[in-house]
Amino acid sequence: NYARLLTTYLSGYLRTSILIEVINAEAVTYSEFTNSLNNPVILGIVDFSPMKGSIIIELSSNIGYSIIDRVLGGSGFGIEKIREFSEIERILLERMMGQWLGLMREPWENVVDIHPRLEKIETNSQFAQIISPNEMIALLTLNIHIGEQEGLMNICIPHIVIEPYIDRLNTKYWFAPIAQEKDKAYQQFLESKLETAKIPIKAILGQTHITVGEFLQLQLGDIISLDSYTDSDFKIIVGDLLKFKGRPGTYKNKNAIQITHVIREEEN
Numbered sequence: 675n676y677a678r679l680l681t682t683y684l685s686g687y688l689r690t691s692i693l694i695e696v697i698n699a700e701a702v703t704y705s706e707f708t709n710s711l712n713n714p715v716i717l718g719i720v721d722f723s724p725m726k727g728s729i730i731i732e733l734s735s736n737i738g739y740s741i742i743d744r745v746l747g748g749s750g751f752g753i754e755k756i757r758e759f760s761e762i763e764r765i766l767l768e769r770m771m772g773q774w775l776g777l778m779r780e781p782w783e784n785v786v787d788i789h790p791r792l793e794k795i796e797t798n799s800q801f802a803q804i805i806s807p808n809e810m811i812a813l814l815t816l817n818i819h820i821g822e823q824e825g826l827m828n829i830c831i832p833h834i835v836i837e838p839y840i841d842r843l844n845t846k847y848w849f850a851p852i853a854q855e856k857d858k859a860y861q862q863f864l865e866s867k868l869e870t871a872k873i874p875i876k877a878i879l880g881q882t883h884i885t886v887g888e889f890l891q892l893q894l895g896d897i898i899s900l901d902s903y904t905d906s907d908f909k910i911i912v913g914d915l916l917k918f919k920g921r922p923g924t925y926k927n928k929n930a931i932q933i934t935h936v937i938r939e940e941e942n
């Protein structure tokens with residue numbers, strides 16, 4: 675995602691064909707990273723607030739010269755002989771790299787709301803000892819094509835910087851808010867359907883037991899004695915569950931039940 679954002683930004687800023695792609699991601703010691711650097715080098719020391727500590731963005735010299743040449747109106751071919759960067763070139767690189775850091779916020783937003791800030795640019799790797807040599811780092815390598823020029827950008831993230839947020843780097847964490855939103859929408863959908871669903875409800879006047887013989891002898895006008903009294907509440911069954919108790923009456927010329935008691939789950 676960051677490679678895509680950086681490609682779009684540099685293509686518009688430099689007005690030339692830019693291609694940036696991630697080619698590698700690995701865990702190495704900080705000494706392995708620094709030992710692979712050749713001076714002069716472009717090392718951006720970045721405060722990765724609110725994370726504690728700094729990260730390093732390393733840009734190959736030929737790409738740095740190519741960008742500077744393009745910014746100053748050149749063709750972007752860079753220079754043939756590698757030399758130290760002048761003060762003006764360092765200032766240009768600082769301004770450019772400061773803009774690149776702002777693009778990092780979007781790729782990291784699912785992990786933490788970062789506010790990266792460029793502290794300084796070093797051109798000598800010996801002055802960029804931000805952690806001990808044996809500390810582990812995550813090293814992300816991007817390949818950059820600017821016209822006919824090709825070079826690398828390395829993003830060095832020490833483990834101690836991201837350790838408090840390591841669980842959030844799991845993709846399950848990234849998509850958790852999306853899943854929660856889907857679950858909430860689905861819950862609302864179910865609730866709306868349930869509110870319009872029809873369910874059977876019945877009021878039980880009372881109950882009793884008779885024998886089959888008594889049942890066969892029942893005639894018009896016979897009286898069946900129930901287990902309820904005249905002042906007893908009726909049982910109101912919703913579906914198959916006893917949910918209320920009530921008293922009989924009339925409402926708008928129809929038989930009705932007035933609820934007098936709500937049966938809680940612990941009472942069932």
